[in-house]
Amino acid sequence: MGNSRTNRIDPEPDAPLTGHDAADSSSTVDFEQYRAARITIIEEALGKCVSEPDGAAARLFESMRYSLLAGGKRIRPVLAIAACEAVGGGPRDALGLACALEMIHTYSMIHDDLPCMDDDDLRRGKPTNHKVFGEAFATLAGDGLLTDAFAVLVNMTPVGIAPATTLDAVAGVARAAGSAGMVAGQVIDLLGEGRAIDIADLEALHGLKTGALFVAAAVEGGRLGGAGAAQLRALEAYARAVGLAFQVADDLLDVEASTEQLGKRTHKDSERGKATYPGLLGVAQSHRLARSLLDRANQALLSFDGRADPLRALARFAVERTR
Amino acid sequence: MGNSRTNRIDPEPDAPLTGHDAADSSSTVDFEQYRAARITIIEEALGKCVSEPDGAAARLFESMRYSLLAGGKRIRPVLAIAACEAVGGGPRDALGLACALEMIHTYSMIHDDLPCMDDDDLRRGKPTNHKVFGEAFATLAGDGLLTDAFAVLVNMTPVGIAPATTLDAVAGVARAAGSAGMVAGQVIDLLGEGRAIDIADLEALHGLKTGALFVAAAVEGGRLGGAGAAQLRALEAYARAVGLAFQVADDLLDVEASTEQLGKRTHKDSERGKATYPGLLGVAQSHRLARSLLDRANQALLSFDGRADPLRALARFAVERTR
Numbered sequence: 001m002g003n004s005r006t007n008r009i010d011p012e013p014d015a016p017l018t019g020h021d022a023a024d025s026s027s028t029v030d031f032e033q034y035r036a037a038r039i040t041i042i043e044e045a046l047g048k049c050v051s052e053p054d055g056a057a058a059r060l061f062e063s064m065r066y067s068l069l070a071g072g073k074r075i076r077p078v079l080a081i082a083a084c085e086a087v088g089g090g091p092r093d094a095l096g097l098a099c100a101l102e103m104i105h106t107y108s109m110i111h112d113d114l115p116c117m118d119d120d121d122l123r124r125g126k127p128t129n130h131k132v133f134g135e136a137f138a139t140l141a142g143d144g145l146l147t148d149a150f151a152v153l154v155n156m157t158p159v160g161i162a163p164a165t166t167l168d169a170v171a172g173v174a175r176a177a178g179s180a181g182m183v184a185g186q187v188i189d190l191l192g193e194g195r196a197i198d199i200a201d202l203e204a205l206h207g208l209k210t211g212a213l214f215v216a217a218a219v220e221g222g223r224l225g226g227a228g229a230a231q232l233r234a235l236e237a238y239a240r241a242v243g244l245a246f247q248v249a250d251d252l253l254d255v256e257a258s259t260e261q262l263g264k265r266t267h268k269d270s271e272r273g274k275a276t277y278p279g280l281l282g283v284a285q286s287h288r289l290a291r292s293l294l295d296r297a298n299q300a301l302l303s304f305d306g307r308a309d310p311l312r313a314l315a316r317f318a319v320e321r322t323r
Numbered sequence: 324m325g326n327s328r329t330n331r332i333d334p335e336p337d338a339p340l341t342g343h344d345a346a347d348s349s350s351t352v353d354f355e356q357y358r359a360a361r362i363t364i365i366e367e368a369l370g371k372c373v374s375e376p377d378g379a380a381a382r383l384f385e386s387m388r389y390s391l392l393a394g395g396k397r398i399r400p401v402l403a404i405a406a407c408e409a410v411g412g413g414p415r416d417a418l419g420l421a422c423a424l425e426m427i428h429t430y431s432m433i434h435d436d437l438p439c440m441d442d443d444d445l446r447r448g449k450p451t452n453h454k455v456f457g458e459a460f461a462t463l464a465g466d467g468l469l470t471d472a473f474a475v476l477v478n479m480t481p482v483g484i485a486p487a488t489t490l491d492a493v494a495g496v497a498r499a500a501g502s503a504g505m506v507a508g509q510v511i512d513l514l515g516e517g518r519a520i521d522i523a524d525l526e527a528l529h530g531l532k533t534g535a536l537f538v539a540a541a542v543e544g545g546r547l548g549g550a551g552a553a554q555l556r557a558l559e560a561y562a563r564a565v566g567l568a569f570q571v572a573d574d575l576l577d578v579e580a581s582t583e584q585l586g587k588r589t590h591k592d593s594e595r596g597k598a599t600y601p602g603l604l605g606v607a608q609s610h611r612l613a614r615s616l617l618d619r620a621n622q623a624l625l626s627f628d629g630r631a632d633p634l635r636a637l638a639r640f641a642v643e644r645t646r
Contacts, residue, residue: 116458135439144502151497163486174474179467184380
């Protein structure tokens with residue numbers, strides 16, 4: 001992805017069209033190339049984050065690697081790097097943040113899947129961590145990934161970045177992932193099962209459970225890339241919209257896609273009595289909501305130049321993905 | 324506690340003697356005053372670390388507060404502050420570190436007590452977290468405390484401390500608590516139950532499970548207080564010895580003390596087939612080991628002045644405590 005909208009890489013002639021206009025299609029192709037390239041450096045770095053230092057606790061590392069290196073969309077780490085690049089940073093300026101966020105996201109899935117929580121057997125097409133390693137190891141693998149994430153954030157962030165900036169990123173990630181952020185969202189989700197909640201409650205829930213880490217990715221990624229205060233506010237508004245759009249899309253996929261397609265059990269939300277966007281708004285209205293959130297995300301980036309094109313494309317990916 | 328050994332506060336006339344000489348007794352009285360004063364500021368600060376920002380997830384905070392504010396010896400946070408003061412820092416320079424370490428220690432106990440781990444019902448004389456709040460909340464309260472600890476470490480450390488120093492402390496704490504430290508120790512502990520392990524294995528286990536956080540308390544506390552490289556090495560040697568002595572004392576208490584005295588179930592190590600120091604060395608030899616570790620801790624501090632007296636007294640407290 002170039003420095004402005006004008007030097008965008010041309011789409012490959014045989015690139016699949018997605019039903020949108022040619023400009024959209026071009027952007028999609030660009031983004032797939034961008035995303036693949038960023039995922040390559042992210043996954044290489046993630047592998048190093050869970051390489052065991054010595055022979056002790058080998059099974060712990062096996063358990064951590066099983067979930068962390070299981071593929072997945074890598075949307076949070078790509079978002080962190082794209083936000084950093086959108087304001088002029090290099091991809092490696094946000095690589096420590098990217099890995100930390102993916103480790104935190106992975107820990108949260110391992111713990112959420114535990115029998116005492118959502119009790120899920122399948123994740124990304126594979127048995128969940130506790131089905132393979134047992135509950136004790138799944139608990140500890142989650143604990144290890146969460147803790148190590150903060151060491152990775154500090155140690156993998158380039159020394160050229162001001163320590164005060166990295167420190168702000170540490171605090172921002174901890175706040176987003178902790179008891180006033182993602183963990184609170186998980187609690188509200190647990191307590192809400194089977195209860196009547198309205199669309200405002202659902203937005204608040206997802207703002208914590210999913211949105212907080214999206215916002216941390218965009219804002220702390222931007223911060224590490226050298227964003228000013230106005231840019232940070234814009235990135236926050238962008239990420240709030242994308243995080244929610246991502247969740248609306250998730251709910252729609254749970255209704256519309258197959259277990260094979262998603263690699264996890266579908267229709268589980270309704271079975272469990274969880275409130276969803278399609279459940280509250282209907283499928284058609286949920287699609288409209290996702291589209292309007294996508295517009296809101298793009299509006300937030302109006303003052304950004306072509307370096308923010310990956311962020312724009314990522315917003316569309318969050319809504320239009322098929323898994 | 325004064326700035327040198329000469330201006331030590333006189334013992335109260337009716338201070339209980341502990342069977343050692345008068346100088347020892349004086350030091351014990353001083354330390355109890357020092358410890359009580361430091362615990363006061365630590366517990367006041369901990370209360371603020373788990374004050375809920377709004378009405379959402381109230382039960383999560385109740386669960387976190389239940390375990391974090393349940394008293395306890397507070398040995399790690401006192402150690403962090405004492406190490407900071409031993410090299411000339413003020414107590415509040417290490418208060419963020421102290422709270423972070425106690426939050427991490429508390430999370431590790433909540434998760435260790437879970438049915439899938441050690442399955443304990445009693446902790447500090449009260450039902451364990453999951454017995455009161457259920458397994459899901461206990462898991463999430465632990466996750467919240469662990470994550471929030473890093474925000475507290477950053478946000479409660481005074482702005483006068485160089486960001487690069489605080490960043491080193493973040494990395495040090497994460498490394499000590501993570502998959503190459505405390506979590507690895509827990510894994511080795513779980514895997515070792517019922518297996519034959521020797522005294523070297525046991526020392527390695529406790530070096531990770533208990534020692535790593537003790538070392539982080541002393542080294543990062545010293546760092547925040549302005550310690551030089553030689554002082555940091557001395558504090559590390561001190562803390563390794565104290566951490567191990569603390570564990571030997573713990574094993575001895577499990578054999579010699581009552582459930583009422585400890586506020587947790589005793590004799591559980593042997594019932595569970597866990598290796599212990601008394602089990603491997605016998606009771607008398609274990610007492611001698613604890614005493615020699617105490618000597619080693621004091622040796623490490625030979626170049627420190629009277630400001631390290633609380634560290635010296637803390638080492639003795641780790642060995643001679645009765646709960």
